[in-house]
Amino acid sequence: xxxxxxxxxxxxxxxxxxxxxxxxxxxxxxxxxxxxxxxxxxxxxxxxxxxxxxxxxxxxxxxxxxxxxxxxxxxxxxxxxxxxxxxxxxxxxxxxxxxxxxxxxxxxxxxxxxxxxxxxxxxxxxxxxxxxxxxxxxxxxxxxxxxxxxxxxxxxxxxxxxxxxxxxxxxxxxxxxxxxxxxxxxxxxxxxxxxxxxxxxxxxxxxxxxxxxxxxxxxxxxxxxxxxxxxxxxxxxxxxxxxxxxxxxxxxxxxxxxxxxxxxxxxxxxxxxxxxxxxxxxxxxxxxxxxxxxxxxxxxxxxxxxxxxxxxxxxxxxxxxxxxxxxxxxxxxxxxxxxxxxxxxxxxxxxxxxxxxxxxxxxxxxx
Numbered sequence: 604x605x606x607x608x609x610x611x612x613x614x615x616x617x618x619x620x621x622x623x624x625x626x627x628x629x630x631x632x633x634x635x636x637x638x639x640x641x642x643x644x645x646x647x648x649x650x651x652x653x654x655x656x657x658x659x660x661x662x663x664x665x666x667x668x669x670x671x672x673x674x675x676x677x678x679x680x681x682x683x684x685x686x687x688x689x690x691x692x693x694x695x696x697x698x699x700x701x702x703x704x705x706x707x708x709x710x711x712x713x714x715x716x717x718x719x720x721x722x723x724x725x726x727x728x729x730x731x732x733x734x735x736x737x738x739x740x741x742x743x744x745x746x747x748x749x750x751x752x753x754x755x756x757x758x759x760x761x762x763x764x765x766x767x768x769x770x771x772x773x774x775x776x777x778x779x780x781x782x783x784x785x786x787x788x789x790x791x792x793x794x795x796x797x798x799x800x801x802x803x804x805x806x807x808x809x810x811x812x813x814x815x816x817x818x819x820x821x822x823x824x825x826x827x828x829x830x831x832x833x834x835x836x837x838x839x840x841x842x843x844x845x846x847x848x849x850x851x852x853x854x855x856x857x858x859x860x861x862x863x864x865x866x867x868x869x870x871x872x873x874x875x876x877x878x879x880x881x882x883x884x885x886x887x888x889x890x891x892x893x894x895x896x897x898x899x900x901x902x903x904x905x906x907x908x909x910x911x912x913x914x915x916x917x918x919x920x921x922x923x924x925x926x927x928x929x930x931x932x933x934x935x936x937x938x939x940x941x942x943x944x945x946x947x948x949x950x951x952x953x954x955x956x957x958x959x960x961x962x963x964x965x966x967x968x969x970x
Contacts, residue, residue: 607648611936624711624720635681639746642687649937650689651944655951658924658959660902661831661858663786665925666750667691668947668959669915669940672906672927673755673789673835677728679737683746689940693748694927695734696755697791700776702730703760706796712873713933718910719882720930722865723796723875726757731780738784754785755835757797764799767808771815778819787830789904790816793837793864795876801837806847809834813855821856831858833904838863838885842892849896859902861927862889879930883908887921894922895970899963910935912946919959920966 619627638645656667670692671685677696685693705727712721728734734754741747756777762769778788792803792812803812813834820832834852836845849860863886865876886907893903905923909915910931918926931939947962956962 607938608936608942611938616934616936620713620715623709624713625708628711632676632680635684635687638687639684642684645687649941650686651941651948653944653948655948655956655958656691656944660924661787663751663831665691667940667944668919668925669943670694670751670753670904670925670927671932672929673697673753673791674722674724675929675932679734679741682738682752683741683748686749688932688937689944690750690928692751692753692786692925694753694755694789695785696728696789697726697757697794698728698731698734698754698777698781699726699757699759700731700773700780701759702733703727705760710875712871712875714871714879715934717870717879717881718930718934719877719879720933721869721871721873721875721877723873725760725796726794731756731777735780735784742784751786752784753787753789753833754781755789755791756781757791757794758800758803760797764802764808767811770803770808771812774812774816775819778816782823782828782830785830787858788832789861790832790834791864793835795837795839795865795867801839804836804840804844804848806851809848810851810855813852813857817855817857833857833859833861833902835861835864836889838866838882838889838907839868845889845892846896849893853897853901857901859904859924860893860897861904861906862886862893862923863907878907879934880908880910883914883917887917890918890923891921891966891970899967899970909943910939912943912950915943915947916950916962919962922963922966922970924959924963 673694706725710723758773865878869877902924905918906927
């Protein structure tokens with residue numbers, strides 16, 4: 604445990620938790636870029652660099668397996684800075700073709716007794732053009748993120764899901780605008796906070812959407828610019844529906860699966876998407892099922908209820924290749940990635956493992 608941990612847990616977090624969650628989030632997102640001149644010093648405090656944590660996925664080098672999940676840095680405000688806090692990759696967005704305000708406030712809620720958050724943000728973001736411009740400006744300034752940059756893309760709130768051609772056009776616009784500034788893309792069809800969005804997980808709609816998007820990706824591959832495309836599923840689908848969705852995704856040539864999004868089974872008065880500790884078990888179960896179905900050959904980004912090294916090990920042994928944090932980062936603070944990475948390395952050393960692929964294989968028998 605670092606000296607920062609007790610400060611965060613006993614002083615900073617109790618103070619932050621007295622303030623509206625979205626307001627404190629906005630303040631922090633505005634504050635982080637101001638520490639850019641201190642980046643080398645801050646990174647030493649929170650980051651762990653070790654070759655055993657590196658992986659090659661899709662021909663890309665992930666410096667470590669922990670990523671910041673979609674929904675945290677919606678507008679790429681801190682896109683070049685997440686390595687400060689030990690993240691090896693970040694998923695920006697979810698981004699829609701045009702700017703939209705999202706759902707009415709309040710729309711983000713904490714439930715500390717359950718180590719959970721409930722959000723009903725509704726894809727609030729500045730739009731694809733603005734976010735692409737910000738990432739281009741970062742590159743021009745030399746503000747480069749040393750990890751992997753993913754971008755989550757979604758449909759406009761006003762686009763009816765019944766008109767699949769219009770839905771496809773929304774996702775395609777995001778791909779075309781953001782293609783030069785991302786390392787990979789995540790197709791968000793599973794947020795519970797955009798009306799009827801989850802209908803797109805049904806086999807027919809999913810097939811139409813992925814067929815179009817992957818055709819575009821293959822065209823870019825012909826130009827020597829192929830980038831990976833992942834699809835993100837909800838934990839609320841039953842097992843048969845998940846298997847059907849994964850089968851369609853694989854048939855169309857998907858590059859990876861993100862498991863899982865938030866759950867709409869909040870167990871609270873506030874409705875939206877629940878994230879955090881209550882999601883851990885179901886997310887791990889979904890990862891395990893997908894890993895078994897794909898025989899461990901398709902990269903899985905695991906997400907849901909990761910707070911500790913033990914949680915991360917559970918996800919790896921279920922079949923995840925890399926892991927995303929959101930709620931665990933909020934509750935455990937900036938040093939949580941360091942604690943998880945150290946725990947992973949200690950566990951790997953104790954049982955004689957040299958890399959994360961070997962750690963993933965230790966759970967293969969149970970799958």
